[in-house]
Amino acid sequence: MTRAKQNKKASTITLDNVLSLIIFIVGIILIVAGIFKVYNLVGEARESRSAETLLDKILTKAKSVEVGEETEVTLQGFKHDTELLLVAFNKDQAKAPEKCFFNNCLCICGGLSLTSPEEIEKLCQEGVCKQSDTKISINSKKVIQIPLPYAGTPLGGYQSNELKIELNAIDIPQTLFKLKIKKPKENEVVIYR
C-alpha cells in the first residue's frame, strides 16, 4: 500500500469518527433536552393539579357558608418554584383572564414579573382558574416590590427606585395555612387570611 493510499484511508477514518462523534453528541443533546422537556411538563402538570385541588377546596367551602356566617379552612400548600398568589376576578371586571369566560373566578397565578396591578390578569392567563357562580373578593393586601434600574441624581450620585404594587391577593405558602371565608350576603363571598 502506498503512502498516499494510507493517508487517504486515515483521513476517511478520522472523518468517519468525527461525523459519528458529532451525530452522537447531537443525539445525546436531543435526548437530554427531551427528558428535561418531559420533566418540566410533568412538573407543571403536578403544580397545576395541586393548585386545582386547592381552588376546589376553597370554592366548596365557600359554597357551604351560610349568609352572615364566617368559617375557616385549613389548606395544604405545595412545593412551587415561583411565588404564587390567590387572586379573584369578577364578571363585571373589565380585565380578567380569558379562562374566566366572563364569569366570576378564583385563580392561582404567578406574581413575580408584575409591573402594574392591571397586569395581574395577564399573569393569570398562565395560571389555574376555577369559575364560580358567586362573586368573590379577596380582602388581604399583598405588596409586591419591584426594583427598578439605578437612576442618576442631579448631584452625580445614584438613587435606587422601587416600584411598590399593592394587590388584593393572598400568598400561597408551601406549608399548611388557613383562610377565612365569610358570606356577607347571598352570592358574595369574601376570602382573607
Place this chain on the structure above:
Amino acid sequence: MKKKGVIERYVIIFIIAIAGFLVVLLFLYRIGVNNQTPEDVCKASVLLRASTARVGASSDLVPLECETQKICITAGKECAQFAGEKYSKVKVDLDKKEESKEKIEKTIADAMYRCWNMMGKGELSIFPRGTFEAGKPTCVICYRIAVADDVANNKDLMSSVNVNSYLETRVVEGTDQTYLEALTNGQVRSYARGFRDKLSDDKNVKSTKEIGIAFMQILAESEKDDPLKAFTNVAGTGAGLASTGLVFVLGPLKGIAAGIITGVAFGGASAFQAFQTRAAAAAACKEFVKEDKAKLGCSAVIPFNYNDVENFAKTCALIESQP
C-alpha cells in the same frame, strides 16, 4: 458512498434510541398511572430520588409523586373535613365499642407504618440538604385522617382510643415486630417510663376531628454536627408538636398515637432531652449513607393536629407532597 453508509447507520441507531426512549416512557407512564396504588407510585419516586441522590444528582431533579391520602372514619356520615376532595372510608359500628376502638387505633397505626415504609423507613436521604437550613425539616404529609361527626360525638368511644398502647403491643401484619419496633427499626420495644408518664399527664391536649400523618427528615448540617443535636434544634417546636400534636387527636384522649413516634423520633428530640432516652430518640436517626458521614440525619413519622397550622408551619417549612 462509505460516508453515506455511516451516516445512515447512525441515523437508524438514533431513531431506534429515540423509539426505545419513548417505549420506556410509555411503559413507565402506564405502570405509574394505571396499575399502581398512589402509595406504590410514591414509594417508587422516593426510591428513584434516593438513588439519583447517591450518584450525585440533585435530589430536586426527581420530584416526589406523593399525594396526601384522605381517610374518613365514619359510622355512616360523610367527613365534612374532606368536602370537595376524594377520600376512602373506614366504617365503624357505634354499637360495638371495643371493635370500633380497635378499628380506629389500627387505622392510625397502619397509616403511620405505611407512611414510614413508603418513605424508605428512615434509611434513605430524600430531601435536598439545602432545605434543612435553620433546622426546619421538609415534610411529606402521607395521610389525613378525619372522624365524621357521628363518630366524633361518641365521647365514650373516642376517649377509649389509645393508639400509643396499640403501637406498643400490636404486631404489624406480616411481620413479627410491633408497630413501635417497626417504626424505630427494631430499636425500641417499649416507651421510656418518663415519656409514658408525660403522655398521661399532658394537660395541653387539644382535641381535633382531623389529624395528619407526616414524614419528616433532617440532616446534620456538617460532618462535625451531631445528628441528634441537629434534631434537637427543632426540639423547641418539636415540643410544641409533642404537646398538641401528640395526643392531639380524636378527642381528649390521653396518650393517643402520636406520642410514640414523637417520643421515638421527631418530637423525640424533646423527649430524649427531657428523659435522657437518647437511644429512643436515635432510633430513627442513623447514617443515611455510611461511607459519607456528612449525611447523618434523622427521620420520623408523626401524627399532628391538622388544624394546628401555626405549630406545624413552625416545624415544617416545606411540604413536598401534593394536597
